Amino acid sequence: MDLSYTNEQNLIRDSVQRFARDSYPFDARRRLGETSEGFSRGTWKTFAELGWLGVALPEAYGGSGGSAVDVMILMEAFGRALVVEPYFTAAVLGGTALLLGGSEAQKRSLLPRLAAGELLPTLAFAEPQSRFDLGDVQTTARQDGAGFVIDGAKSVVFHAVSADIVIVPARTSGERRDEHGISLFLVEGDAAGLTRRDYPTVDGHRASELKFENVRVGGDALLGARDAALPLIETVVDHGTSAVCAEAVGIMAALYEATLEHLKTREQFGQPIGRFQVLQHRMVDIFAMCEQARSMALMAALTVGGPDPTARRKAVSAAKNYIGRAGRFVSQQAVQLHGAMGMTDELIIGHYFKRLTMIDTLFGNADHHLERFGRL
Amino acid sequence: MDLTFNRDEQAFRGEVRRFVAERLPADVKHKVENGLRLEKDDYLRWQKALYEKGWAAPGWPVEHGGPGWTPVQGYIFEQECALGDAPAVMPFGLNMVGPVIIEFGSEAQKARFLPRILSSEDWWCQGYSEPGAGSDLASLKMSAVRAGDHYAVNGAKTWTTLAQYADMIFCLVRTSASGKKQEGISFLLIDMKSPGVTVRPIVTFDGGQEINEVFFEDVEVPAENLVGEEGKGWTYAKFLLGHERVGIAQVARSKRQVERLKKIAAAEFKDGRPLADDPNFRAKISTVEIDLLALEHMELRILSDETAGQAPGPESSLLKIRGTEIQQEITELLVEAVGYYAAPYQPAFLRDGANDEPVGPGYAPALAPTYFNWRKASIYGGSNEIQKNIIAKAVLGL
Numbered sequence: 001m002d003l004s005y006t007n008e009q010n011l012i013r014d015s016v017q018r019f020a021r022d023s024y025p026f027d028a029r030r031r032l033g034e035t036s037e038g039f040s041r042g043t044w045k046t047f048a049e050l051g052w053l054g055v056a057l058p059e060a061y062g063g064s065g066g067s068a069v070d071v072m073i074l075m076e077a078f079g080r081a082l083v084v085e086p087y088f089t090a091a092v093l094g095g096t097a098l099l100l101g102g103s104e105a106q107k108r109s110l111l112p113r114l115a116a117g118e119l120l121p122t123l124a125f126a127e128p129q130s131r132f133d134l135g136d137v138q139t140t141a142r143q144d145g146a147g148f149v150i151d152g153a154k155s156v157v158f159h160a161v162s163a164d165i166v167i168v169p170a171r172t173s174g175e176r177r178d179e180h181g182i183s184l185f186l187v188e189g190d191a192a193g194l195t196r197r198d199y200p201t202v203d204g205h206r207a208s209e210l211k212f213e214n215v216r217v218g219g220d221a222l223l224g225a226r227d228a229a230l231p232l233i234e235t236v237v238d239h240g241t242s243a244v245c246a247e248a249v250g251i252m253a254a255l256y257e258a259t260l261e262h263l264k265t266r267e268q269f270g271q272p273i274g275r276f277q278v279l280q281h282r283m284v285d286i287f288a289m290c291e292q293a294r295s296m297a298l299m300a301a302l303t304v305g306g307p308d309p310t311a312r313r314k315a316v317s318a319a320k321n322y323i324g325r326a327g328r329f330v331s332q333q334a335v336q337l338h339g340a341m342g343m344t345d346e347l348i349i350g351h352y353f354k355r356l357t358m359i360d361t362l363f364g365n366a367d368h369h370l371e372r373f374g375r376l
Numbered sequence: 377m378d379l380t381f382n383r384d385e386q387a388f389r390g391e392v393r394r395f396v397a398e399r400l401p402a403d404v405k406h407k408v409e410n411g412l413r414l415e416k417d418d419y420l421r422w423q424k425a426l427y428e429k430g431w432a433a434p435g436w437p438v439e440h441g442g443p444g445w446t447p448v449q450g451y452i453f454e455q456e457c458a459l460g461d462a463p464a465v466m467p468f469g470l471n472m473v474g475p476v477i478i479e480f481g482s483e484a485q486k487a488r489f490l491p492r493i494l495s496s497e498d499w500w501c502q503g504y505s506e507p508g509a510g511s512d513l514a515s516l517k518m519s520a521v522r523a524g525d526h527y528a529v530n531g532a533k534t535w536t537t538l539a540q541y542a543d544m545i546f547c548l549v550r551t552s553a554s555g556k557k558q559e560g561i562s563f564l565l566i567d568m569k570s571p572g573v574t575v576r577p578i579v580t581f582d583g584g585q586e587i588n589e590v591f592f593e594d595v596e597v598p599a600e601n602l603v604g605e606e607g608k609g610w611t612y613a614k615f616l617l618g619h620e621r622v623g624i625a626q627v628a629r630s631k632r633q634v635e636r637l638k639k640i641a642a643a644e645f646k647d648g649r650p651l652a653d654d655p656n657f658r659a660k661i662s663t664v665e666i667d668l669l670a671l672e673h674m675e676l677r678i679l680s681d682e683t684a685g686q687a688p689g690p691e692s693s694l695l696k697i698r699g700t701e702i703q704q705e706i707t708e709l710l711v712e713a714v715g716y717y718a719a720p721y722q723p724a725f726l727r728d729g730a731n732d733e734p735v736g737p738g739y740a741p742a743l744a745p746t747y748f749n750w751r752k753a754s755i756y757g758g759s760n761e762i763q764k765n766i767i768a769k770a771v772l773g774l
Binding site: 126128129130131132133136155156176177197199200201202203207209268269270273278279328332335336339340342343344345346347349350351353354357358361365367370371 | 505510511534535579580581583587644646656657716718721736747751754759760761764
């Protein structure tokens with residue numbers, strides 16, 4: 001057993017931490033919220049140049065042959081900086097789906113472009129009625145000659161406004177919640193019959209409602225096996241979940257540090273408020289949760305890419321459940337201990353709070369993963 | 377002992393219920409019911425309706441325009457207003473400075489301010505917290521120096537709720553720097569239109585704008601605006617805090633929110649079935665309902681003591697702690713209930729009057745912002761940590 005980073009991983013960590021500290025000021029992030037895409041294409045290009053977009057892709061497809069641990073290192077720093085670039089959408093969900101589901105031809109044509117920052121995919125994993133059930137798919141894909149015709153709706157598709165390719169689960173057979181009968185399709189972002197309603201999310205990202213009306217795709221748009229995509233979707237989403245767990249760990253660590261600093265410097269009743277025992281113990285609880293959350297994110301990252309699907313599911317759901325609960329406690333207490341200052345839009349605290357709230361929802365909240373863990 | 381209201385009280389409840397149903401403007405009701413943002417005029421229209429009925433100030437003595445209700449009637453009134461989705465009364469004039477003026481103010485102050493509070497002609501705000509004085513309120517620094525027939529006031533107040541609407545502000549100011557810090561504090565009424573007063577809005581992280589900083593630069597305040605005696609401001613503030621805690625439990629409002637939560641859970645799906653049928657989620661709703669019952673009956677016991685002539689003691693801090701914790705818990709469950717549709721940020725739908733349909737179900741847009749905004753509840757009015765200190769000291773004798 002060895003839980004220390006390799007030299008390469010230490011290099012990535014240094015470079016991403018430097019980036020987060022020096023090149024991603026909160027004010028600039030705030031201004032990105034005013035733009036239509038909600039993120040900076042220049043920053044995206046930097047991510048590509050630094051090798052981050054392809055960090056977990058094999059070298060044969062333009063990547064650097066890393067693992068989910070490398071993704072974890074990046075996501076943790078992205079969490080601390082509240083990065084709004086679509087890394088988990090495009091690189092993690094898109095990259096994993098293409099890598100694990102793609103034919104050799106699809107991989108050769110798409111993955112190098114993704115790694116180079118020239119192709120931005122997203123995964124439409126939710127429908128208006130589906131909540132967190134990945135197998136609840138009403139969108140249909142009907143065979144039409146060599147191709148397919150897609151009809152239906154997808155909800156809260158992250159960064160669809162910027163997506164060149166939307167990866168769409170659609171039903172090629174079976175009933176609404178059947179596990180069998182779901183297939184994945186690569187749909188061009190500007191395909192005829194695909195309409196979007198774009199909006200910002202409460203945590204400063206971008207998402208869209210998508211409507212598919214007679215959207216025609218070729219036979220080569222099928223990603224992975226027909227009718228049998230659910231296990232692939234689940235694996236991809238587990239990778240996404242592991243990544244956002246790491247993002248949450250970065251946020252919680254930043255909240256922990258800011259709150260600790262506040263307790264040491266804010267004076268009331270003639271002394272730093274950190275001298276009050278009730279706040280000391282609260283701070284220790286925050287510290288303990290941050291440490292355990294970090295441990296859980298590491299466990300998930302080390303397991304998610306492994307060969308055993310049950311082990312993968314258990315590790316990811318355990319991590320997501322713990323981090324959902326810890327994230328709620330840490331964000332609420334960070335605001336509470338900052339007092340009214342913590343309520344302001346000016347401080348970063350509230351923005352961390354909002355992102356942690358949405359990370360809990362993303363890919364299923366703490367309750368969802370508690371139940372999933374219990375079923376395994 | 378009897379847990380039910382007597383016949384007169386039940387008749388009174390019917391009367392209030394009918395009044396709310398008839399006189400509460402439909403658009404205001406809609407906003408309150410759906411957690412949308414209220415404008416100044418929304419509060420005022422309801423307050424004027426209450427004023428015309430003679431019900432504007434339930435807690436005031438009859439001679440100053442109070443309705444002469446028993447504590448139980450006051451409780452029923454609060455409850456029915458909340459259940460009927462009336463806006464919460466802005467407390468600053470009617471429940472805070474009003475009672476202080478009645479108890480400690482001069483006859484001239486009573487004659488000048490009370491009628492205008494009663495009729496909502498003046499909107500008041502509360503000048504307590506300062507950048508350096510939050511939980512440790514007594515360390516406040518804003519100074520008022522007596523110069524002939526006026527005070528020269530300098531300093532800043534912060535987190536001032538709805539100061540942007542206010543005509544008047546009541547402030548705790550420092551009139552003396554010597555001796556015990558509590559003894560140098562005075563209670564001053566200041567016209568917001570005085571030269572030298574500036575209001576700077578503070579945006580909260582839910583995107584709302586209800587709090588402000590208020591700056592005072594060489595503001596001249598007539599000496600006749602001092603309430604009671606110089607140096608007694610802390611005593612008046614403590615009297616006021618006792619009033620602030622009454623009604624802070626907000627049981628009836630939380631009950632309405634639980635009803636709303638149940639409706640939403642019935643409309644949402646989980647694994648293809650209504651979320652309301654999910655045992656886990658149902659258990660969460662039931663737990664908050666049971667907590668609410670515990671709070672309600674604690675409040676009723678305090679009310680019963682009050683009816684017997686016993687003023688509410690420091691144990692009413694429990695109402696603030698549990699009331700706000702339950703309110704916050706409900707806002708969390710509402711966010712959980714809608715799943716991904718908590719995510720879209722649609723500020724236009726937080727006010728009424730958006731022409732479009734929102735993304736996702738119509739009940740969703742206000743839920744996440746309300747959860748974010750409601751974190752304030754365990755901070756304002758004396759943080760819940762401070763409330764626990766009060767209980768530990770004043771009730772438990774620790």
